Amino acid sequence: MLQDAQILAGWIPQQDREVRLLLDSARFEEAAELFDQVTATAPNAVEGAWNRATVLVHRALNAWRLGRIPTALELAAEGWSELDIDRPSGTAAAQAISMVGSLLDTIGHRSSALELMSRAVAVAREADDPGTLAHCLLRHAHALLFWAVARPEETDVHEQFSAAVKLYEEGLSLADSGLIRRGLLSGGARSLAGLGVTARAENRATEALQLSYEAEDWSSAALAMWVLSGIRHQQGELEEARTFGSRALDCAEKIRDRLLMTRLGLDLATICEQLGDPVGEAAALRRSLAASRSAVRLLQEGLGQALEQRRIAVQAQRSATAARAAAFRDSLTGLTNRFGLERQAPALLEQTLAQGRVPWLLLIDVDWFKDVNDDAGHTAGDIVLQEISQLLRQACRTDDLVCRWAGDEFVVLLVDTSEESQEAGPIVAERIRSTVDDHDWQLVLGHTPQPPTTSIGAAAGPTSLDHLFAAADIALYRAKQAGRNRVEVDRQPLDPGRQATT
Incomplete structure (x- = not known):
């Protein structure tokens, strides 16, 4: 275990590596507790100078093995997004890409998984780091092996086993001890057995089993005993095959490898059937079926949780968007407010000028509004402002920006092109004035001697x-002085020092 603790030491923080080792030793409660400590601040929190992508993807694999599917998917997506997949280089990139491939393979996305793991091997070769290359070779070979075993009808099994053996052999030439070597020995033994190279497979499996028991590496032990069970089965030594098969299934259950449990249970049931052991056969089938159902249930629950988290995130995003929009919206009329106008106007003006058009601004004041408030009350005054807002929308063009500036003042910034821009301002202004002037105010104000108009x-x-x-x-100001309910146009060259006289 001490030697195994050095796996990924240069790329992954110590506590993250310890979670992985606890999982490999079937100490799930301790692993979960330590994982919670590591992610207490946030699952994606990475302190120090560690390679963020590598740490996040490694953490995603740990989360997946702990059954925390939403967290695993979130971490994997974020870690993957930070990888430079197009131009990867260095040992950290090789490890991260290989781990993403391994997670995709676990999910069942085989084509992308194999492509990534193959690329990781190439990057590791260029990095000239034997340890990293051996690790990447192990993941790639495992993917080829388990696909050949699990889906023989979908692939050329002999070709898959041969490719896996080649990768395992290269890895063994680089790794002389530790977790990676045990994985290479046990995986290589299973691939050799698949090719019918029985003697070499048995030797490799026996060596892997001895090393795995000493290190409490139940994953490699399960693979090694699976190989030995298969070999004894072929040799007709069914009692010994059943013993190895049962022990292999026990090891797989220890590490909660549900896919391996399903496969081993079926193989053990076949051996028990040939032995005339219906009780053992039924027990093996129950264990296999339970593992399969557990895997499906775990994935369904995880995807359900992921969907719920996504729903909450979308809802929060919409709420934040609505809150930002509300900050620039007048609550009474629903029009853009002063802050919204000041925020949008510079870009709209620039766009208008870039298209060779003349920007127009209309400043609108409601005539006799104080009298409305005094005579009919402020509630009626609010209704008048809302009615005028609707009339402004009707009179203006689709893309014009209509704004309530303050009190009974409104602003319209003309950016539409439905009229000639040289005369768009006066045309739209007169349309607004006549629309308000012609409006029937009796439902709001009753019989009033002076209904609202606009200047x-x-x-x-x-x-x-x-x-x-x-x-x-x-x-x-000129419109007000000239008697209200009229449009005045400023056609003089603009002097920034000119101001209205009030």
Whole structure:
């Protein structure tokens, strides 16, 4: 175990590596407790100078083995997104890409998994690090092996086993001890057995089994005993085959490898059937079926949790978007407010000028609004403002920005192209004025001697919002002085020092 603790020492923080070793030793409660400590701040928190992508993907594999599917998927996605897949280099990149491939293989996404693991091996070769290369070779070979065993009808089994043996052999030439060597020995033994190379397979499996028991490496032990069970089965030594098969299944159950449990249970049931042991056969089938159901249930629950987390995240995102939008929206009328106008206007003005059009700004003041409030009350005044907001929307064009500036003042920034831009301001302003003037206010105000009207100042020019506003304010002042309910246009060259006289 001490030697195994050095696996990934240069790329993964010590506590993350300890979680992995506890899982390999079937100490799941301790692993879960330590994983919670590691992720107490946040699952994706990585302190220090560690390679973030490598740490996150390794943590995703640990989360998956602990049955925390949503966390595993989240960590894997974030870690994968930080990898430079197009131009990967270095040992950390090789490890991270290989681990992403391993996780995809576990999920069942075989083509992408094999592509990534093959690329990881190539990157590890270029990095010239024997330990990293051996580790990447192990993951790639395991993927080929288990696919050949689990889906023989979908692949050329002999070709898969041969490719796996080649990778295992190269890995064994690089790893002389420890967890990686045990995995290479046991996996290589199973691939050799698949090719019918029985003597070499038995030797490798026996060596792997002895080393695995000493290190409490139940994953490699399960593989080694699976090989020995298969060999004894072929040799007709069914009693010994059953013993190895049962022990292999026990080891797989220790590490909660549900896919391996399912396979081993079926193999053990076949041996028991040939031995005339119906009780053992039934027990093996129950264990296999329980493992299969557990795997499906775990995945379903995990995906359900992931979906719920995604729903919550989308809901939170929508709430945040709505809150940001509300900050720039007038609560009474639903129009853009002053802050929204000030935020959007610079880009709209720039866009209008870039398209060769003249920007217009209309400053609108509701006439006799104080009288409405005094005579009919503030509630009626609010309704009048809401009605005028609707009338403004009707009179303006689709893309015009309509804003409640303050109190009974409104602003319209013209950016639509449905009229000639040289005269768009006066045309739209007059349409607004006549629409409000013709509106029937009796439902809101009853019989009033002076219904609301609008005075409008219009200004144009290739300038800023402040300068346009100042020019429109001067025009609005003229409209008020001329008797209200009219449109005035500021057509003079703009002097920033000009102001309306109040």
